[in-house]
Amino acid sequence: xxxxxxxxxxxxxxxxxxxxxxxxxxxxxxxxxxxxxxxxxxxxxxxxxxxxxxxxxxxxxxxxxxxxxxxxxxxxxxxxxxxxxxxxxxxxxxxxxxxxxxxxxxxxxxxxxxxxxxxxxxxxxxxxxxxxxxxxxxxxxxxxxxxxxxxxxxxxxxxxxxxxxxxxxxxxxxxxxxxxxxxxxxxxxxxxxxxxxxxxxxxxxxxxxxxxxxxxxxxxxxxxxxxxxxxxxxxxxxxxxxxxxxxxxxxxxxxxxxxxxxxxxxxxxxxxxxxxxxxxxxxxxxxxxxxxxxxxxxxxxxxxxxxxxxxxxxxxxxxxx
Amino acid sequence: xxxxxxxxxxxxxxxxxxxxxxxxxxxxxxxxxxxxxxxxxxxxxxxxxxxxxxxxxxxxxxxxxxxxxxxxxxxxxxxxxxxxxxxxxxxxxxxxxxxxxxxxxxxxxxxxxxxxxxxxxxxxxxxxxxxxxxxxxxxxxxxxxxxxxxxxxxxxxxxxxxxxxxxxxxxxxxxxxxxxxxxxxxxxxxxxxxxxxxxxxxxxxxxxxxxxxxxxxxxxxxxxxxxxxxxxxxxxxxxxxxxxxxxxxxxxxxxxxxxxxxxxxxxxxxxxxxxxxx
Numbered sequence: 001x002x003x004x005x006x007x008x009x010x011x012x013x014x015x016x017x018x019x020x021x022x023x024x025x026x027x028x029x030x031x032x033x034x035x036x037x038x039x040x041x042x043x044x045x046x047x048x049x050x051x052x053x054x055x056x057x058x059x060x061x062x063x064x065x066x067x068x069x070x071x072x073x074x075x076x077x078x079x080x081x082x083x084x085x086x087x088x089x090x091x092x093x094x095x096x097x098x099x100x101x102x103x104x105x106x107x108x109x110x111x112x113x114x115x116x117x118x119x120x121x122x123x124x125x126x127x128x129x130x131x132x133x134x135x136x137x138x139x140x141x142x143x144x145x146x147x148x149x150x151x152x153x154x155x156x157x158x159x160x161x162x163x164x165x166x167x168x169x170x171x172x173x174x175x176x177x178x179x180x181x182x183x184x185x186x187x188x189x190x191x192x193x194x195x196x197x198x199x200x201x202x203x204x205x206x207x208x209x210x211x212x213x214x215x216x217x218x219x220x221x222x223x224x225x226x227x228x229x230x231x232x233x234x235x236x237x238x239x240x241x242x243x244x245x246x247x248x249x250x251x252x253x254x255x256x257x258x259x260x261x262x263x264x265x266x267x268x269x270x271x272x273x274x275x276x277x278x279x280x281x282x283x284x285x286x287x288x289x290x291x292x293x294x295x296x297x298x299x300x301x302x303x304x305x306x307x308x309x310x311x312x313x314x315x316x317x318x319x320x321x
Numbered sequence: 322x323x324x325x326x327x328x329x330x331x332x333x334x335x336x337x338x339x340x341x342x343x344x345x346x347x348x349x350x351x352x353x354x355x356x357x358x359x360x361x362x363x364x365x366x367x368x369x370x371x372x373x374x375x376x377x378x379x380x381x382x383x384x385x386x387x388x389x390x391x392x393x394x395x396x397x398x399x400x401x402x403x404x405x406x407x408x409x410x411x412x413x414x415x416x417x418x419x420x421x422x423x424x425x426x427x428x429x430x431x432x433x434x435x436x437x438x439x440x441x442x443x444x445x446x447x448x449x450x451x452x453x454x455x456x457x458x459x460x461x462x463x464x465x466x467x468x469x470x471x472x473x474x475x476x477x478x479x480x481x482x483x484x485x486x487x488x489x490x491x492x493x494x495x496x497x498x499x500x501x502x503x504x505x506x507x508x509x510x511x512x513x514x515x516x517x518x519x520x521x522x523x524x525x526x527x528x529x530x531x532x533x534x535x536x537x538x539x540x541x542x543x544x545x546x547x548x549x550x551x552x553x554x555x556x557x558x559x560x561x562x563x564x565x566x567x568x569x570x571x572x573x574x575x576x577x578x579x580x581x582x583x584x585x586x587x588x589x590x591x592x593x594x595x596x597x598x599x
Binding site: 045046047048049050051052058065066068069070071072074129266267268269270 | 411413414419429490491493495503505506532533534575
């Protein structure tokens with residue numbers, strides 16, 4: 001009985017695959033990733049206030065200023081951000097009109113709400129001269145928005161829409177879903193600590209001290225997923241990706257620490273090795289968080305703790321055999 | 322069938338409990354995140370440069386100028402040295418703006434033959450409640466060759482600072498004070514000079530250009546004109562001091578602060594030297 005409910009729930013039979021919408025979602029997520037890199041370049045080059053006004057740039061809403069010095073980074077970031085805002089609005093409208101799943105419509109609305117909030121936060125960082133709390137909030141919300149676009153990509157994908165998920169019950173404790181949620185939590189904490197350090201709101205050591213905790217939690221999660229559910233491709237692939245990205249991120253973190261804290265603390269200007277390593281650290285951090293989110297979603301779908309816990313509100317009617 | 326329905330309702334009830342527990346867990350997680358956010362949000366900005374923490378003695382604001390007998394004023398002068406071998410100034414890469422031509426080196430520590438430049442020397446203590454007029458003349462801060470001239474500037478609170486841009490590129494002038502109001506304005510080439518002033522005393526107030534991140538300078542705001550900045554020869558002179566006991570402070574942007582006591586009699590001319598090391 002319950003398996004029938006579950007199957008109908010997860011297969012989402014009424015949802016046809018919409019390749020155009022999916023490709024557009026992929027494009028939006030890719031441009032959002034570029035936006036995160038552009039934002040990281042602004043911070044690493046200390047160019048956040050090179051355009052002193054907002055929402056205008058040097059008094060104009062549309063005129064492109066001479067893109068030299070810090071303006072090159074700041075204004076490019078603003079232009080990509082405007083483009084992402086535009087793409088998100090289209091994605092939301094398209095999702096609202098084309099998607100039969102109600103929760104997908106709401107996810108689209110949430111995405112546009114996030115991008116608007118993110119734009120306002122970006123403006124506040126300029127108007128209030130980069131206060132650490134607001135700048136860090138801006139950095140954290142950027143990755144939250146990126147994860148949202150990645151989730152939309154996942155939910156509009158052919159596999160999600162058309163496949164009948166392979167289910168394996170999770171009997172071990174802590175459950176895999178708990179571990180994936182814990183991984184997202186510690187990554188988010190790390191994101192905030194790193195952003196606060198980058199925006200001169202706190203010292204570097206909380207971010208560095210938290211890194212081994214991240215390594216332990218993420219390795220534990222990935223090993224559990226790979227050792228028990230490697231036959232489920234939707235779980236195996238993000239688990240492998242998460243482990244690989246974790247290793248890359250730890251290496252990048254070390255290089256970023258050396259170039260910024262050890263060699264670069266007394267530098268007369270932002271130096272190229274510091275800029276490259278810190279921007280790469282931010283970018284891979286965003287990918288790592290997004291991968292953890294994908295893993296959590298796939299575990300939620302494929303590896304339930306006990307089936308009854310996963311029945312949504314609308315499907316709570318007991319079914320007679 | 323009846324049994325199935327009954328079992329279904331029992332399951333439904335269990336599901337409700339589990340969902341409630343999950344909701345509580347989710348709320349707890351959110352609260353933890355919020356708490357962390359507030360905790361880091363309340364953290365103070367960390368200063369990464371060595372800077373003086375002691376505030377200078379201020380004259381009473383708004384008080385009429387205390388007359389000083391010009392026939393009794395003394396002066397103090399000296400030289401500031403750097404002990405040891407000074408590090409070679411780092412070269413600045415100005416390639417990101419083609420309008421910034423020429424060579425440029427970091428001015429963080431300028432010590433030619435042991436003579437330490439850009440040390441701000443001022444009377445930290447000993448003036449009591451003496452008040453001084455705010456000069457009507459402006460002091461000039463020039464941006465030329467994508468550098469600030471001078472690198473260290475002294476000004477009286479309320480005195481006008483005329484900020485010029487002699488470069489063929491846009492600069493933004495962005496002071497990041499602790500005790501004064503922060504502002505950030507751009508100045509295109511050939512634009513009219515900006516007229517600015519600072520209301521409160523502040524030593525080594527950093528000013529930077531976010532378009533050219535190597536451009537940094539410091540403004541020192543006092544309530545009296547009794548200050549000097551060492552030149553490339555490391556020398557300074559402060560004139561017009563009334564007789565008395567004073568504490569002189571020598572402040573360098575990287576090497577920190579040193580204080581020295583000096584007693585000046587009428588028409589005295591004393592020498593007070595200082596030396597810094599890394």
